[in-house]
Amino acid sequence: MDNTPLVIVDKLKKYFPISKGLLFQKQTGFVKAVDGVSFVIFHGETLGLVGESGCGKTTVGRTILGLYPITEGRVVIENFDVAKAKGVELHQLRQKAQMIFQDPYASLNPRWTVSAIISEPIRVHHLVQSETEKTERVKELMQLVGLSPRLINRFPHEFSGGQRQRIGIARALASQPDFIVCDEPISALDVSIQAQVVNLLEDLQDRFQLTYLFIAHDLSMVRHICDRVAVMYLGAIVESADKDELYEHPLHPYTNALLSAVPIPDPKKDRNRQRIILTGDVPSPINPPSGCRFHTRCPIAKPHCKEITPEFREVGSNHWVACHEIA
Amino acid sequence: MHPLLAVNNLVTQFVIPEGIVYAVNGISFRVNPGETLAVVGESGCGKSVSMLSLMGLIPTPPGKIVSGEAIYDGKNLLALKDEEMEKIRGKEIAMVFQDPMTSLNPVLTIGKQITEALICHLGLTTAEARERAINLLDMVGIPEAQRRLEDYPHQFSGGMRQRVMIAMALSCEPNLLIADEPTTALDVTIQAQIVELVLRLKQQRNMAVIWITHDLGVVAGIADRVNVMYAGLIVEEANVDELYESPNHPYTRGLLGSLPRIDRRRDRKLIAIPGSPPSLLVKPKGCPFRSRCPIGKEVCQMEAPKLRNVSENHRVACWIDISSGEQISG
Ligand SMILES: Nc1ncnc2c1ncn2[C@@H]1O[C@H](COP(=O)(O)OP(=O)(O)OP(=O)(O)O)[C@@H](O)[C@H]1O
Ligand SMILES: Nc1ncnc2c1ncn2[C@@H]1O[C@H](COP(=O)(O)OP(=O)(O)OP(=O)(O)O)[C@@H](O)[C@H]1O
Numbered sequence: 001m002d003n004t005p006l007v008i009v010d011k012l013k014k015y016f017p018i019s020k021g022l023l024f025q026k027q028t029g030f031v032k033a034v035d036g037v038s039f040v041i042f043h044g045e046t047l048g049l050v051g052e053s054g055c056g057k058t059t060v061g062r063t064i065l066g067l068y069p070i071t072e073g074r075v076v077i078e079n080f081d082v083a084k085a086k087g088v089e090l091h092q093l094r095q096k097a098q099m100i101f102q103d104p105y106a107s108l109n110p111r112w113t114v115s116a117i118i119s120e121p122i123r124v125h126h127l128v129q130s131e132t133e134k135t136e137r138v139k140e141l142m143q144l145v146g147l148s149p150r151l152i153n154r155f156p157h158e159f160s161g162g163q164r165q166r167i168g169i170a171r172a173l174a175s176q177p178d179f180i181v182c183d184e185p186i187s188a189l190d191v192s193i194q195a196q197v198v199n200l201l202e203d204l205q206d207r208f209q210l211t212y213l214f215i216a217h218d219l220s221m222v223r224h225i226c227d228r229v230a231v232m233y234l235g236a237i238v239e240s241a242d243k244d245e246l247y248e249h250p251l252h253p254y255t256n257a258l259l260s261a262v263p264i265p266d267p268k269k270d271r272n273r274q275r276i277i278l279t280g281d282v283p284s285p286i287n288p289p290s291g292c293r294f295h296t297r298c299p300i301a302k303p304h305c306k307e308i309t310p311e312f313r314e315v316g317s318n319h320w321v322a323c324h325e326i327a
Numbered sequence: 328m329h330p331l332l333a334v335n336n337l338v339t340q341f342v343i344p345e346g347i348v349y350a351v352n353g354i355s356f357r358v359n360p361g362e363t364l365a366v367v368g369e370s371g372c373g374k375s376v377s378m379l380s381l382m383g384l385i386p387t388p389p390g391k392i393v394s395g396e397a398i399y400d401g402k403n404l405l406a407l408k409d410e411e412m413e414k415i416r417g418k419e420i421a422m423v424f425q426d427p428m429t430s431l432n433p434v435l436t437i438g439k440q441i442t443e444a445l446i447c448h449l450g451l452t453t454a455e456a457r458e459r460a461i462n463l464l465d466m467v468g469i470p471e472a473q474r475r476l477e478d479y480p481h482q483f484s485g486g487m488r489q490r491v492m493i494a495m496a497l498s499c500e501p502n503l504l505i506a507d508e509p510t511t512a513l514d515v516t517i518q519a520q521i522v523e524l525v526l527r528l529k530q531q532r533n534m535a536v537i538w539i540t541h542d543l544g545v546v547a548g549i550a551d552r553v554n555v556m557y558a559g560l561i562v563e564e565a566n567v568d569e570l571y572e573s574p575n576h577p578y579t580r581g582l583l584g585s586l587p588r589i590d591r592r593r594d595r596k597l598i599a600i601p602g603s604p605p606s607l608l609v610k611p612k613g614c615p616f617r618s619r620c621p622i623g624k625e626v627c628q629m630e631a632p633k634l635r636n637v638s639e640n641h642r643v644a645c646w647i648d649i650s651s652g653e654q655i656s657g
């Protein structure tokens with residue numbers, strides 16, 4: 001890991017239009033899925049992005065890779081401006097930045113063999129000269145992720161969930177990327193398989209100096225695998241810090257509540273823990289609350305939190321937070 | 328203590344075109360009044376099927392309860408007629424299902440769904456049932472309960488639907504609540520709300536709970552006792568403190584070793600369990616964990632180990648003594 005940013009995200013917004021009516025669609029508003037998010041990811045680093053369902057994690061991941069058009073703001077990956085990349089540049093960007101998807105079942109084409117799935121990026125990016133070289137490369141990749149190359153002509157449904165996720169990882173690695181967005185790569189897997197996949201991702205990172213954006217809602221796993229962590233709530237980042245700092249000295253009341261809600265697999269310790277139970281549900285991103293978005297559920301909210309949006313500012317070394325009540 | 332429910336040697340299978348699914352392969356356990364029993368295990372290990380078998384909710388065909396008994400209040404639930412089971416289900420033993428959206432009726436209001444059970448099981452009048460329904464929704468933390476009775480399931484968030492399910496399950500004050508992964512689809516902050524709710528209600532009513540989950544963190548916070556399931560069998564059974572302090576089955580050990588901890592700095596790589604669970608389409612032979620087991624011996628290939636006592640509150644199904652690595656004698 002070094003100190004030059006590989007990915008720069010600046011005041012990124014992604015709004016999805018909502019429309020009514022079938023024939024004459026009338027736009028009635030926006031889902032403000034990502035509403036002004038800024039962060040950088042350094043070379044070789046793993047940045048964790050955590051938060052509750054629907055807070056915009058996947059949308060951040062897809063938008064920074066250019067899979068969704070950017071509504072506002074700027075994303076730079078390896079000196080490519082994602083919004084402006086076209087033609088050759090876009091092609092290079094697609095090769096350098098890849099994604100591993102949330103659902104190992106839905107993200108693989110069921111009618112393609114493993115060979116076809118893994119070799120697609122190799123083909124698209126013309127990374128080999130011949131058919132035999134391509135097959136060799138696919139087998140190499142399968143070996144790398146712990147799949148037997150003998151299974152090269154099988155179809156996705158013939159594999160278990162963990163194996164399918166490995167196919168997805170092999171596909172992501174095929175174009176020799178520098179940066180991978182891992183969108184909940186282990187959520188759909190059984191506990192006993194999760195550690196296998198996490199260890200694999202770590203080994204590959206060491207071997208190929210990969211940089212990861214690791215999206216997850218499992219906060220224990222994020223502490224394990226990430227270097228830095230950013231916490232999202234309703235389309236915005238509310239806190240970010242180096243991982244041990246964040247887990248040991250959380251500042252934002254939402255981070256505090258989130259961390260205190262994670263069960264610890266140790267009965268004696270878990271029983272004696274102070275839990276902060278948040279009341280109510282996450283508000284809608286169509287009409288997010290005014291001022292601080294968290295004020296409707298915040299245990300320490302003051303009247304001004306409803307009026308003024310808190311600025312995301314650095315309060316300690318590398319520790320950023322958006323809250324009026326933090327000195 | 329007299330158990331509230333005692334299950335003996337339950338075997339449930341499904342006959343499908345590909346063959347027989349050996350889903351539950353002879354499990355025995357009991358639940359005491361007022362206690363929380365957690366059932367943990369990975370996807371497909373038979374957690375839901377074993378509970379649905381008790382409740383008489385296995386679709387037959389393809390399902391079939393091959394053997395076993397489940398003694399509740401002197402009656403064998405597995406031998407009851409449908410009408411008799413109907414009286415117990417929902418009233419004395421209630422279940423919260425894994426997926427709240429599929430178990431709520433989308434075309435009926437929440438109010439209608441709760442009051443129906445109250446009218447049918449407890450013989451309340453419509454007005455009494457409404458009153459009770461409002462109290463129940465209130466109790467599970469649904470704001471403006473009176474107004475929300477008129478709403479349909481899709482108008483509630485996932486967490487609220489799960490709370491509605493719990494309200495419905497508790498409506499007739501059951502002696503036993505079976506909660507099948509009631510928080511798996513929910514965020515941790517909502518999960519914490521539901522866990523707190525169930526623990527509070529359980530204490531207020533001295534109700535027994537069977538809580539099914541694959542999350543060993545959740546188990547630590549809620550359970551008195553734990554059954555660890557693997558490939559249709561209970562492989563370890565202990566009170567919660569003892570299970571986490573001295574897991575005896577290599578699978579339980581493996582699971583605990585492969586979990587990252589939110590309360591600790593990282594000190595090592597995760598220890599993964601190699602391989603994956605066996606196919607349930609193959610007739611079980613030997614120990615189901617043998618292909619992934621780091622300490623297995625020849626005997627494990629031949630015969631499935633039975634549960635044996637480790638201590639008064641702790642039983643394990645393994646041929647090997649975990650501390651010495653030697654095959655147990657006798
Ligand atoms: N293509 C789309 N069109 C319209 N709305 C969308 C679209 N994709 C996402 N959204 C909305 O944007 C918000 C953020 O969704 P997103 O999938 O990014 O959340 P997430 O944090 O990844 O959640 P999860 O943990 O459940 O995966 C949600 O309200 C979602 O409904
Ligand atoms: N209706 C059915 N027909 C055929 N097989 C079934 C049926 N219902 C369950 N099974 C099989 O029985 C086995 C046990 O399933 P069960 O639903 O009990 O698993 P589980 O432990 O609850 O898993 P999960 O954690 O995913 O809910 C699985 O292999 C499943 O595929």
Ligand SMILES: [Mg+2]
Nearest residue numbers: 057058059102
């Ligand atoms: Mg997502």
Ligand SMILES: [Mg+2]
Nearest residue numbers: 374375376425
């Ligand atoms: Mg289940």
